[in-house]
Each structure stands twice: as structure tokens, then as C-alpha cells.
Amino acid sequence: xxxxxxxxxxxxxxxxxxxxxxxxxxxxxxxxxxxxxxxxxxxxxxxxxxxxxxxxxxxxxxxxxxxxxxxxxxxxxxxxxxxxxxxxxxxxxxxxxxxxxxxxxxxxxxxxxxxxxxxxxxxxxxxxxxxxxxxxxxxxxxxxxxxxxxxxxxxxxxxxxxxxxxxxxxxxxxxxxxxxxxxxxxxxxxxxxxxxxxxxxxxxxxxxxxxxxxxxxxxxxxxxxxxxxxxxxxxxxxxxxx
Amino acid sequence: xxxxxxxxxxxxxxxxxxxxxxxxxxxxxxxxxxxxxxxxxxxxxxxxxxxxxxxxxxxxxxxxxxxxxxxxxxxxxxxxxxxxxxxxxxxxxxxxxxxxxxxxxxxxxxxxxxxxxxxxxxxxxxxxxxxxxxxxxxxxxxxxxxxxxxxxxxxxxxxxxxxxxxxxxxxxxxxxxxxxxxxxxxxxxxxxxxxxxxxxxxxxxxxxxxxxxxxxxxxxxxxxxxxxxxxxxxxxxxxxxx
Numbered sequence: 001x002x003x004x005x006x007x008x009x010x011x012x013x014x015x016x017x018x019x020x021x022x023x024x025x026x027x028x029x030x031x032x033x034x035x036x037x038x039x040x041x042x043x044x045x046x047x048x049x050x051x052x053x054x055x056x057x058x059x060x061x062x063x064x065x066x067x068x069x070x071x072x073x074x075x076x077x078x079x080x081x082x083x084x085x086x087x088x089x090x091x092x093x094x095x096x097x098x099x100x101x102x103x104x105x106x107x108x109x110x111x112x113x114x115x116x117x118x119x120x121x122x123x124x125x126x127x128x129x130x131x132x133x134x135x136x137x138x139x140x141x142x143x144x145x146x147x148x149x150x151x152x153x154x155x156x157x158x159x160x161x162x163x164x165x166x167x168x169x170x171x172x173x174x175x176x177x178x179x180x181x182x183x184x185x186x187x188x189x190x191x192x193x194x195x196x197x198x199x200x201x202x203x204x205x206x207x208x209x210x211x212x213x214x215x216x217x218x219x220x221x222x223x224x225x226x227x228x229x230x231x232x233x234x235x236x237x238x239x240x241x242x
Numbered sequence: 243x244x245x246x247x248x249x250x251x252x253x254x255x256x257x258x259x260x261x262x263x264x265x266x267x268x269x270x271x272x273x274x275x276x277x278x279x280x281x282x283x284x285x286x287x288x289x290x291x292x293x294x295x296x297x298x299x300x301x302x303x304x305x306x307x308x309x310x311x312x313x314x315x316x317x318x319x320x321x322x323x324x325x326x327x328x329x330x331x332x333x334x335x336x337x338x339x340x341x342x343x344x345x346x347x348x349x350x351x352x353x354x355x356x357x358x359x360x361x362x363x364x365x366x367x368x369x370x371x372x373x374x375x376x377x378x379x380x381x382x383x384x385x386x387x388x389x390x391x392x393x394x395x396x397x398x399x400x401x402x403x404x405x406x407x408x409x410x411x412x413x414x415x416x417x418x419x420x421x422x423x424x425x426x427x428x429x430x431x432x433x434x435x436x437x438x439x440x441x442x443x444x445x446x447x448x449x450x451x452x453x454x455x456x457x458x459x460x461x462x463x464x465x466x467x468x469x470x471x472x473x474x475x476x477x478x479x480x481x482x483x484x
Contacts, residue, residue, distance in 0.1 A: 070414070122377055132414030135364055135388050146377050148389055152412060170394060172312070172374030 005197055005234070007171050008117060009126035009149065011158075011182035012134065013052070014206040016114075016125075016227075017104040017141060020044055021208070026100050034093075036086070041208065043084040051076035056128060056157050068130035068152040074098050101129075102136035107203070111142060113227020117234065122146040126167060126180065128157050147171070159190030168196070181230060185217045197221045199230055247439055247476070249413050250359060251368035251391065253400075253424035254376065255294070256448040258356075258367075258469075259346040259383060262286055263450070268342050276335075278328070283450065285326040293318035298370060298399050310372035310394040316340050343371075344378035349445070353384060355469020359476065364388040368409060368422065370399050389413070401432030410438070423472060427459045439463045441472055 013019045027040040055072045058064035124147040131150035149167045156162040168178050175195035183203040192198050199222040204213045216223050224230035255261045269282040297314045300306035366389040373392035391409045398404040410420050417437035425445040434440050440462040446455045458465050466472035
């Protein structure tokens with residue numbers, strides 16, 4: 001059977017925006033302004049790991065009740081701040097830090113790549129972020145999504161199957177008409193098992209210069225060096241990849 | 243208490259797009275192409291009334307199970323076509339007519355008005371349409387929504403309270419920080435009762451030249467002649483209206 005791709009679902013953190021670089025840059029500026037010295041990159045890595053690793057997994061396993069990602073970030077931040085010696089911050093300062101996730105910056109190729117892809121495909125955010133966070137981020141970074149699928153629409157975090165299948169249904173497409181684009185193998189693995197198409201986006205700088213990064217480990221439909229390369233490979237027409 | 247508006251929720255059919263004019267124009271072209279004569283405007287009015295009136299109300303009252311608006315349009319179309327003498331259409335032709343709701347045209351002031359409003363407020367679709375329909379329409383008509391709230395996200399049609407309150411929660415705002423903008427009093431009545439702000443948009447041409455139209459019947463926060471006027475009245479700053 002000939003099938004065609006109609007819709008692209010983009011993982012956001014790491015694939016579309018440079019969460020780590022953006023957070024560190026803003027926290028370093030915060031430190032300079034308030035003359036606070038800290039291991040900002042260590043804090044950011046611990047914060048992300050605690051939130052997107054530990055807490056999201058506990059919610060997926062239902063050992064923790066549902067919390068949208070903004071709440072997860074807040075819980076993780078309160079856990080991580082004292083570990084990095086940040087104990088005297090005001091509520092307003094903690095809130096300012098917490099909200100940095102709403103103002104992440106895109107990778108250099110993101111805006112041009114999404115703009116080209118949008119000419120021929122519907123292009124949606126497909127993220128564990130909550131809708132409010134993703135709307136703020138899109139307005140800040142000028143990401144013009146056709147639709148935003150935030151995890152709090154469904155109270156399911158990726159890679160829960162429900163999230164992938166509900167997005168396909170809401171877009172009115174069969175899974176094989178939808179391609180998940182992500183820099184993370186676990187996201188594409190879930191997509192692939194459910195019959196969606198997969199594009200691995202290489203983001204060697206996600207964890208910073210010299211940091212660890214994921215290489216494609218599955219037989220994904222496409223492997224792209226960035227979103228411009230993805231637009232080159234997908235081309236101007238809806239193409240059959242099987 | 244001083245409160246401010248952060249987010250605008252737009253009713254779509256009639257407020258943002260000219261559903262009636264768009265459907266009639268396309269059906270007239272269809273009739274000319276296939277040399278079919280019919281009362282196209284009568285058919286469109288009956289179709290909309292059957293779908294958005296009868297069937298949606300039955301779903302709200304739970305006498306009919308949940309159907310997204312695409313399915314409602316299909317059921318209503320099959321009901322209405324024979325009444326207007328259209329009995330020999332192929333499946334492809336019926337599908338083409340059915341899908342016209344995905345390609346409605348904006349009012350002349352819509353794109354410029356939304357673009358101005360979007361500079362200062364988050365601007366979302368808030369419609370009984372399903373997400374797939376609204377995504378297609380936005381791509382066709384170049385409506386750049388910050389977020390699309392389609393009824394099939396929640397399986398509730400307006401004016402069910404759940405739809406209004408879930409949209410506020412997902413945007414991370416209190417009801418009084420969110421303004422519903424609509425050409426229909428029942429939509430604003432529900433919004434107002436739930437604590438949201440209200441802007442009545444005058445659309446005297448919704449049912450065509452000389453057709454019936456709604457005048458504002460409640461004490462809404464704003465009354466605007468179109469979306470440019472709404473942008474004029476809301477202004478460049480987030481303003482307190484109480």
C-alpha cells in the first residue's frame with residue numbers, strides 16, 4: 001500500500017530549542033546581576049535530569065500523580081537549588097528561574113527549517129511540555145506551529161502510546177501518515193512501534209560542547225543533520241517512504 | 243482587584259471566517275462545473291442549522307453520543323442533500339462538499355486584526371470545530387493561531403462550561419485573564435457566567451446580505467465592529483477592564 005506523510009510532529013526540547021544553552025546563558029546573566037557564583041551548567045543538567053528523567057518517569061509509572069511539566073520543573077528546581085548552594089533566593093527569583101523554560105531559544109536552523117517544512121506539511125509541536133509553556137515558548141522564539149500537542153492535553157507523557165495515537169486521531173490521519181521528528185531514540189522507538197514514521201534529527205550540541213549526545217540507534221525512516229536538511233530530504237512534495 | 247487580559251479566545255465560524263459565503267461560493271462553482279442547479283444558499287443554511295443547531299445540541303444533551311464536528315457535518319449533509327434534490331452525487335463529490343468546511347475564507351479584516359492582536363495577547367482558536375478541520379482551515383486561510391482549542395480535545399461543545407474552563411487552565415490563566423471574542427451572545431453568556439471577559443464582534447453579514455444577525459444582548463466588556471476595531475479598543479497594552 002502506498003502511503004504518504006501529511007503531518008510532522010516535532011519533539012521540542014533539544015530537537016527544536018536549545019534548552020540547555022538557553023538556561024545556562026540566562027542563569028549566568030542572573031548570577032552576574034545578583035553577584036551569585038554557582039555551577040550553573042551543573043545545576044541545569046541536574047534540574048533537567050531530575051524533572052524529565054526522575055519525576056516524569058514516576059508520573060508515567062503512576063507512582064506520582066499527574067503533574068503538568070511546569071509543576072514538574074518547579075518540584076525539581078526546589079530539589080536541586082540547595083544542592084548547588086542556592087538557598088537564599090526570594091520567591092520572585094525562584095519563579096523567574098522556573099519560567100526560563102518558557103523562553104528557550106531555537107537552534108540556528110530551526111525557524112528557516114520549520115518555515116520550509118510548513119509549506120508542504122502540517123507542522124506541530126509534540127512535547128512533554130504543557131500547553132502554556134509551549135505557547136509562551138512559541139511566541140518568544142517565533143515558532144509558528146500549526147498545532148501544539150502538549151502533554152497536559154492528554155495527561156500522558158511520551159513515550160506513552162496514548163499521546164502518539166491521540167495526536168494522529170486529532171489530526172485526522174492514520175499513524176503511517178504522520179512522522180515524528182526527534183533527536184531522541186526512545187521517542188522514535190515508540191512512534192515506530194505504533195506505526196508512525198520517524199525522522200532522527202542529529203543534535204550533537206544538546207548537552208553542550210563535548211557533552212554526550214544520541215546517535216541514531218534504530219532503523220528510522222530518515223536521519224537529518226538539522227531541520228534544513230530535513231526539509232531538503234522531505235522535499236516539496238508529499239513522498240512515499242515505504 | 244486589578245485584573246488584566248492576557249489571552250484572547252476566538253470563536254471561529256462566523257466571527258473569524260465567513261462560513262456561509264465561502265460554502266455558497268464553492269457550491270455555486272461546483273454546480274456550474276457539473277451543470278447542477280440547486281438552491282445552494284438554502285442548502286447551506288439547512289446544513290449549518292442541522293449540524294450546529296440540531297445535532298450539536300443532541301450531543302450536548304447526551305441524546306446522541308460524542309461525534310467530532312467533521313462527523314456532525316457529514317451526518318447533516320446526508321440528511322440535507324436529498325431535501326435539495328441532490329441525490330445522484332458520487333462519494334467523491336459528497337466528500338468534496340463535506341470538506342469545504344476545512345477551506346473557509348476569513349472576513350476582510352480578520353488577518354490584519356489577528357496579526358495586530360497577536361503582538362500583545364496570545365490569540366487562540368476556540369471553536370466547536372475539530373482540530374483537524376481547524377488546522378486545515380488555518381493553513382488554508384493563513385490564520386496564525388497561538389493555540390487551537392477544538393471541541394474534540396475535550397469532547398465538549400460550547401457552551402458547555404468544561405470547554406471554557408479547560409482552555410483557561412491549559413493556557414495557565416485565571417478566567418478573568420481570558421477574553422472570549424465572538425459574534426454570538428450565547429457564547430459570551432457562558433463565558434461571562436464563568437468569569438471570563440467578553441468581546442462581542444459584530445458580523446451583520448454572517449447570514450448574508452439582508453439575513454438575520456445577532457446584536458449584542460448582554461453587558462459585554464467590549465463591542466467591536468470587526469477585528470481591526472477590537473485591536474484599536476484593546477490597544478497595545480494589557481489593560482484592566484474592570
